[in-house]
Amino acid sequence: MRSVIAGLFIFLLTVSPLTGQELNCRVSVNAEQVQTSDRQIFEDMETALEQFLNNTQWTSDVFEPSERIGCNIIITLQNTPTLGYFSGTTQIQSARPVFNSNYESILLNFADRDWQFEYIESMPLNFNENIFTSNLTSLLGFYANIILGMDYDSFGELAGNPFFQKALNIANTAQTSNRPGWDALGSTRNRYWLIENMTNQQMQSLRTGFYRYHRLGLDTYMQSGDDARSTILTVLKDLQQIKQQYPNSIFVISFLDAKRVELINIYSEGELNTRRQAFEILANLDPANRAQYEQMLK
Known part of the structure; x- marks a missing residue:
């Protein structure tokens, strides 16, 4: 196995034992900041949210157990102003396998800082994408479709369209x-702008680039690392053009948050000219992390 693949960041998921449909999602609730004597509610919350995500059939496609999409939802509760009402932040992560390797590539690593919901122990989680029933199920349904859309986009050009449309409808x-x-x-990094970017026709090259990056780039890496790096470089060039037009694009920010470590490892080998081009683009796109990208040239 090539050293760059061996050195890539491995996205580790603790798989839930639940019987699932399309998702194999682990929900973690950190309630250390919440002052309450009833700690059992947080374990109940984790189980209920996992069951909702993993047991709901989100698509009409048939998924084998090995094909389910690995994802994590990490909820950090900050306060509970009234009984049964919670607020905090959440990290949503998902990954997909890379062909001919034991490596999983992170597709989504998004921080939602506006996570507010009601929850009472053993409450039913009712969901209808066309009707607002609760903020909790809308949040979960929204991100389930975002996860599905990104996964499908990574295997087929614009194949995630149906799921992004559902997420837009939920929003x-x-x-x-x-x-x-x-x-x-308010914030340009919220759910509204995430789905706006994903369904914005002016940013469609980001989504077609998502397919080229994964299916034509990463999935061919073991056969030809140099060709894969060249393909991924064209995606970075498109990303740069989008950033120039939409400097605050949350889709661009989210892409880099998910791919930063992976890109550094990919371009730590190969032709120096290609590595320099990648460095210049990434340092321009993500100047706060320029020092990390400098590893690509050593």
């Missing part, structure tokens, strides 16, 4: 709740 419906994160106001 539009949830706007009636006046909960944070669903509208254009």
